[in-house]
Amino acid sequence: NAGVTQTPKFQVLKTGQSMTLQCAQDMNHNSMYWYRQDPGMGLRLIYYSASEGTTDKGEVPNGYNVSRLNKREFSLRLESAAPSQTSVYFCASTILAGGSLAGELFFGEGSRLTVL
């Protein structure tokens, strides 16, 4: 019972390098999300996908792009990494379409990214 799987779990980048964080869920959920977690700031929404084929900006989208590849997969890309993007990134999903007002979010275990 995998739930939400994120890869890689750890990554170190140099400033200006690019990379993609992968996320896949096996719960047939419609909505998927990318958050970043920084000390003392809780979780901030980067991008979300309310349903397959749609993506929308969250609170902190600058410097990121996303792709909802299919219903299962939602990737986050850093085109030119900056030290300010050093963070722990979480992917989450929920079952209902339209962003799920009442549904529980299921989280992956996180991807720890360091940009030097």
Added chain:
Amino acid sequence: AQSVTQLDSQVPVFEEAPVELRCNYSSSVSVYLFWYVQYPNQGLQLLLKYLSGSTLVKGINGFEAEFNKSQTSFHLRKPSVHISDTAEYFCAGRGISSGSARQLTFGSGTQLTVLP
């Protein structure tokens, strides 16, 4: 816009003592409220949620929370904590009006440390 404030960044408490983690929300519309727990090096998991109805909500691991509309609070309580409750706790809220307020907003987190 919906915002969620967790009043304490760190709460140390002795084992078997009661604990209260405080959360206040701001909104001019109805809200759904959640508490999530994050154990070290893991993703977040749902403790409990308030959608409507009874203002006292019971969750997993013996936690409960009380929704207080007049004080715009949703404090989390446990009558007797265990060492295994040591974790970071996040309050989150979602407005149920249309637009960006529908997205889940997290507080900055409270680190609960249970001491032997």
